[in-house]
Amino acid sequence: MSQDSRLTQAAYQGPALEADRDFYRPIGEQTERREVVEEFTIPIRSGQAWEVPAGHVCRISTVEGPQVGDLNLWNRHDPRERFWASRTRQLQAAHVSTFDRLWSTLPFLRPMATIVGDTLADYGSDAEGGRLHDTLGTRCDPYVSQMLNGLDFDYHCHSNLVRAVLPFGLTEFDVHDVLNIFQCTGLNDHDEYFMKTCPAQPGDYFEIFAEQDLLAALSTCPGGDLSQPMFGDDNDDPVDNCHPLQVTVYKLSDDLLGDWTEPGSPKYLGQHGLKPQSWA
Template sequence: MPKAYQDYPAAYQVSKGSALQVNEAFYQRIREQQNARTLIEQFQIPIRTGRAWKVPAGHVFRITTPVGPQVGDLNIWNAHDPRERLWAARTRQLQGAHVTTYDRLWSNLPFLRPLVTITDDSLAGYGIDEHGGRVHDLLGTRCDPYVNKMLTGEDFHHHCHSNLTRAVLPHGLTEFDVHDVLNVFQCTGLNDDDLYFMKACPAKQGDYLEFFAEIDLLCALSTCPGGDLSLPMWGPEAQDPLSVCRPLGVEIYTLQPALLEGWRQPERAAYNGQHGLQIVAPAWEQ
């Protein structure tokens, strides 16, 4: 009989000393030593809006559900060079289509380094449900007004793509900088037809996902207009899910220097970027 696809090994394997080999003891220490951190900023993002904020390298930030279940769409950039940003597709291959504690979110080429490492996840025990759903999704991407117009013929200006666009404008970025997201607290999977499905958010009031900033970051988060995704937004049974929309919270912490002993910011990819090309000197220099 054919070998079940679940039994095949992952394409990208961890090798000793590679960036995929996470120092779990370091991040566990950050998670467990709560008395070695100081809250330096805290805010809520109202329903159907977005907000951007910066996190220095070596700091921790949490995304929380202060009221109840709510999905959020997260973008991340290098705070000093927005050309470097979250690469959702490669993160899916290196870490998984859904992420949790000790997983990393990777940046795009030619940088290719971890932007953040997940240090804590109150939903880590959710696992895989009876429909194959898992939380903290990299399978899908942000909802956007272009697809909505295509499907419904109507304009709606508070999709996550629009919320993120408005959020980053004060930081000198535009719609072209908004990219594929991490869907925080979102439960998704693939059905038997290999089509993407979304389920009601399993988060409760007080749940959180926590990240360690590996480099200086600019982050942006949208409170999805679908709320907790318990109501359909498209199709024959579509309805306005305003009643199930809730705010999200963000907390930023500085860590005591002792917690950071042995850590250093990851370097960008070591490949020289030549791609097999040869630089030939002009004839007058030969």
């Protein structure tokens, strides 16, 4: 192996990052061994929150046409544990797909969910370097819109997520960096974030296996398929490019789960050196 190859290897490696494919593959593929326990559709430019019990699968589908969705996750019993996009980007990838894991914040640091289905997994990297399901960017929000364009708009993904979680006792301060599902993004030659048109078609889906009891929230992005800019000079409102997203929660047969157990946190002793220490 050349020195250059060693320098570009993943910075974080180890068996803790590897999903057991022999366990997760049947969960994603043997869909006949599931039972629907909840299903609903999120209209355009809105958001909804829902629960996903541990050991269940949640599917997000493009039922009518291409549409980007911004996803947040929390531990249902302790919202201080929530999805950590930047650490997931380091531990897994900037763009995630089947068998990647979505990791939680410190001090919990454990998989919240494992991706078990992605009908767009073969998209790979396009000619411009665009890839799908990114952890690079975050939700659109009215603060940036006001700062850049002087416009007020109440249906950005941030606002949709805020409204979605209020019934669960959470607030704007709990909404966090997202997983951009179905969104095609990358970095250009100037290391700047770009977004491309969503390639999803009706019937495409993205599935996660809940590794713990989850509260999930999803916004149907007001940019729809992102085929045109939302705001700025001479930009029309792309509402015609917006489509709903469907959410389905499945209970799995017991034999698919086998002896699966909820992942634990690293066994760090804590206190971060704030206790007396002898170096003798």
